[in-house]
Amino acid sequence: GESVGLHLPTLSVQEGDNSIINCAYSNSAxxxxxxYKQESGKGPQFxxxxxxxxxxxxxxxxxxxxxxxxxxxxLQIAATQPxxxxxxxxxxxxxxxxxxxxxxxxxxxxxxxxx
Amino acid sequence: EAQVTQNPRYxxxxxxxxxxxxxxxxxxxxxxxxxxxxxxxGLRQIYYSMNVEVTDKGDxxxxxxxxxxxxxxxxxxLESPSPNQTSLxxxxxxxxxxTQYFGPGTRLTVL
Numbered sequence: 001g002e003s004v005g006l007h008l009p010t011l012s013v014q015e016g017d018n019s020i021i022n023c024a025y026s027n028s029a030x031x032x033x034x035x036y037k038q039e040s041g042k043g044p045q046f047x048x049x050x051x052x053x054x055x056x057x058x059x060x061x062x063x064x065x066x067x068x069x070x071x072x073x074x075l076q077i078a079a080t081q082p083x084x085x086x087x088x089x090x091x092x093x094x095x096x097x098x099x100x101x102x103x104x105x106x107x108x109x110x111x112x113x114x115x
Numbered sequence: 116e117a118q119v120t121q122n123p124r125y126x127x128x129x130x131x132x133x134x135x136x137x138x139x140x141x142x143x144x145x146x147x148x149x150x151x152x153x154x155x156x157g158l159r160q161i162y163y164s165m166n167v168e169v170t171d172k173g174d175x176x177x178x179x180x181x182x183x184x185x186x187x188x189x190x191x192x193l194e195s196p197s198p199n200q201t202s203l204x205x206x207x208x209x210x211x212x213x214t215q216y217f218g219p220g221t222r223l224t225v226l
């Protein structure tokens with residue numbers, strides 16, 4: 001079947017370089033943000049998250065930056081490897097009230113790592 | 116192993132033939148959700164549930180039903196599937212307001 005990776009913006013990076021994937025989120029009330037990695041034929045997998053009271057969070061080889069002023073989120077991957085090739089999805093979470101939670105996903109960016 | 120499971124993984128059916136896609140999680144999560152993923156449109160939420168017997172519409176609920184009789188299970192029901200419901204479907208679960216964990220996906224084709 002057609003890959004969900006088609007029609008997406010693509011970022012091509014050389015193996016070993018750093019990658020920066022950007023995401024503009026939509027709701028100023030969002031207070032929790034998540035990056036997922038989706039490989040072909042698989043469900044999204046959690047990479048890293050950040051709450052709105054922070055502007056930076058680091059994991060193993062990955063860093064998420066949050067700029068609430070311009071509603072922008074970025075994912076930095078250090079020393080990109082061939083196994084990092086995938087579609088990357090950003091998600092925002094907010095509570096519209098009544099104890100409910102809403103998750104909104106971006107359409108994704110395809111990362112292609114060149115050997 | 117903590118996981119979300121979905122069945123079937125692949126399904127080809129015909130217009131109008133009722134089908135159910137099952138979803139189960141073993142992490143005791145309150146929140147469960149169904150999404151469909153289409154090229155160029157990203158993940159769109161169909162229905163979600165905040166706990167047993169509590170379900171609500173997401174952004175694209177038309178043509179779908181859900182139920183939440185037990186905390187671990189959240190089946191998606193298509194009473195009369197149509198070709199525009201051909202898509203890749205994901206179930207997800209989480210604790211409230213936290214990271215969602217996704218199942219492996221169900222690729223549905225309606226002829």
